[in-house]
Amino acid sequence: MEPSEVKTAEEALALVEERRLNHVKVGVFDIDGILRGKWMGRDKFASALSKGFGFCDVVLGWDSNDQLYDNVQVTGWHTGYPDAEVRLLPGTCREVPFEGDMLFMLAEFAGKWEAVCPRAALRRMIDKAGSMGFGVKAACEYEFFLFDETPESVRAKNYKNLKPLTPGFFGYSALRSSVHADLHLSFIEAMEQMGIPIEGLHTETGPGVMEAAIQVCDALEAADRGALFKTFAKVFFQRHEIMATFMSKWSMDYPGQSGHVHLSLTDAKGKPVFHDAKAADTMSDTMRWFVGGQQALMPELLAMTASTVNAYTRLIPGFWAPTDSTWGVENRTTALRVITGSPAAQRVEYRVASADSNPYLAMAAALGSGLWGIENRIEPTPGVVGNAYDMKHAARLALPRTLWDAAQRLKRSKAGRALFGDAFVEHFAATREWEEREFRRHVTDWEMQRYFEII
Incomplete structure (x- = not known):
């Protein structure tokens, strides 16, 4: 299976197994269009596909230089910077050039954070x-x-x-x-x-x-x-x-x-x-x-x-x-x-x-x-x-x-x-x-x- 053929969580998992990957790269774009991402272990990835995962919501509360905004409401010191709800998007599965068989998948903010998620704004x-x-x-x-x-x-x-x-x-x-x-x-x-x-x-x-x-x-x-x-x-x-x-x-x-x-x-x-x-x-x-x-x-x-x-x-x-x-x-x-x-x-x-x-x-x-x-x-x-x-x-x-x-x-x-x-x-x-x-x-x-x- 090619990454471009992945449409569902089941297909994404099957491709990870086929390539025998221990980790997958995931990322989400912040308000400035900067990709914030991390490696995710295979078991965690499998869980995230069905249940979503948490990404510190500071990525919606800081600027391109990682300096904290002082005037936003969705996150900040007043909220304690909890994890934001994030859902993985199997249809965005891609190979990462230069990294062998490594796979990459985009995510999107969910829950209350969806209202300020850039990708969600376009989707609406x-x-x-x-x-x-x-x-x-x-x-x-x-x-x-x-x-x-x-x-x-x-x-x-x-x-x-x-x-x-x-x-x-x-x-x-x-x-x-x-x-x-x-x-x-x-x-x-x-x-x-x-x-x-x-x-x-x-x-x-x-x-x-x-x-x-x-x-x-x-x-x-x-x-x-x-x-x-x-x-x-x-x-x-x-x-x-x-x-x-x-x-x-x-x-x-x-x-x-x-x-x-x-x-x-x-x-x-x-x-x-x-x-x-x-x-x-x-x-x-x-x-x-x-x-x-x-x-x-x-x-x-x-x-x-x-x-x-x-x-x-x-x-x-x-x-x-x-x-x-x-x-x-x-x-x-x-x-x-x-x-x-x-x-x-x-x-x-x-x-x-x-x-x-x-x-x-x-x-x-x-x-x-x-x-x-x-x-x-x-x-x-x-x-x-x-x-x-x-x-x-x-x-x-x-x-x-x-x-x-x-x-x-x-x-x-x-x-x-x-x-x-x-x-x-x-x-x-x-x-x-x-x-x-x-x-x-x-x-x-x-x-x-x-x-x-x-x-």
């Missing part, structure tokens, strides 16, 4: 789509920079004067991909082994930057693939003494790094519903309302797709990232790019999401807002033709300029609360407020250089 949006008669197809694509560095060397250098894997601006370079063919092909093969098929891999514009497009599939699996891709891309390259970073912007000299989400809907029989050959731009009413909802709610839900302080340095004019909630047909200066073509290929690309966003939450925001648009028949503004950066847009389309402002917009969003629930909105917004406050506690190099002597 997919269920909502199902209740409206739609299936959801999705794919993630990521830009990431590669450095000829190690975790030790970047710290020794204090993250300054880092050496990119390759020099200069050289997008879509056949030269670079040929020189590094062994590395690139090994990476593609490793992702394939993990059940993360790469549809396209190429150099982007900037030193050492790559872009990977992951193959389309059902939305929940697409988000699993995206989240696992980010983790195991880092693992793969660190094993080659190379570091990959998915932070939104590591240098103001180069474009930021995106984490675009592609979405389309089907009917109950699997037929695409976004394409109408007789309509303008072949956009069906369903697609037009979907885009309308995404456009209307993007400013309110931005914290879910630009979830770090650093993400807001990416959202500036002229650097391939949006500054307003705009849309256009095949227009990469807008926040929403409608891609037309055959019924199966027609989709919308949610371009505002950054590479460091949590794939589950970015996809949940993109999907949930689109479904809200269909429910309410929201008409989008006229599509942008030309350079969106050079145009003046309605004030209501302006995106928040800081993470703090984005968190406040989310807290005030009636649609956001209706889609994701009060518990999720309060928890997630509080974690983003914490992130901004942590940033404000630090003095930057820019401030030192600008103010130390002269001011």
Whole structure:
């Protein structure tokens, strides 16, 4: 049996027995999209498949630096940090590259913690789509920079004067991909082994930057693939003494790094519903309302797709990232790019999401807002033709300029609360407020250089 064939707990156990494994790797993604995992003994694994298991709920109560949030309710010192209920997901069973026959399985928070679980937030949006008669197809694509560095060397250098894997601006370079063919092909093969098929891999514009497009599939699996891709891309390259970073912007000299989400809907029989050959731009009413909802709610839900302080340095004019909630047909200066073509290929690309966003939450925001648009028949503004950066847009389309402002917009969003629930909105917004406050506690190099002597 292959890991991709596992659908039930019984099949998962049979595969563990077949491979004579004493341990299995399990993991769950936290609020920032960071994989938190551990080895689990075979007997414990068998028990967890049927009864679930406990995972210290601090993983929902600390930030990406393991610092405890001081303003969340679902966990904290006031609860004593008990174990959260977690259920294993047999259908996510995968092989782990580089580790022989080792198996890996994702888990999801349950019980009261399910209300703030990122994967569960997306699953609820997919269920909502199902209740409206739609299936959801999705794919993630990521830009990431590669450095000829190690975790030790970047710290020794204090993250300054880092050496990119390759020099200069050289997008879509056949030269670079040929020189590094062994590395690139090994990476593609490793992702394939993990059940993360790469549809396209190429150099982007900037030193050492790559872009990977992951193959389309059902939305929940697409988000699993995206989240696992980010983790195991880092693992793969660190094993080659190379570091990959998915932070939104590591240098103001180069474009930021995106984490675009592609979405389309089907009917109950699997037929695409976004394409109408007789309509303008072949956009069906369903697609037009979907885009309308995404456009209307993007400013309110931005914290879910630009979830770090650093993400807001990416959202500036002229650097391939949006500054307003705009849309256009095949227009990469807008926040929403409608891609037309055959019924199966027609989709919308949610371009505002950054590479460091949590794939589950970015996809949940993109999907949930689109479904809200269909429910309410929201008409989008006229599509942008030309350079969106050079145009003046309605004030209501302006995106928040800081993470703090984005968190406040989310807290005030009636649609956001209706889609994701009060518990999720309060928890997630509080974690983003914490992130901004942590940033404000630090003095930057820019401030030192600008103010130390002269001011």
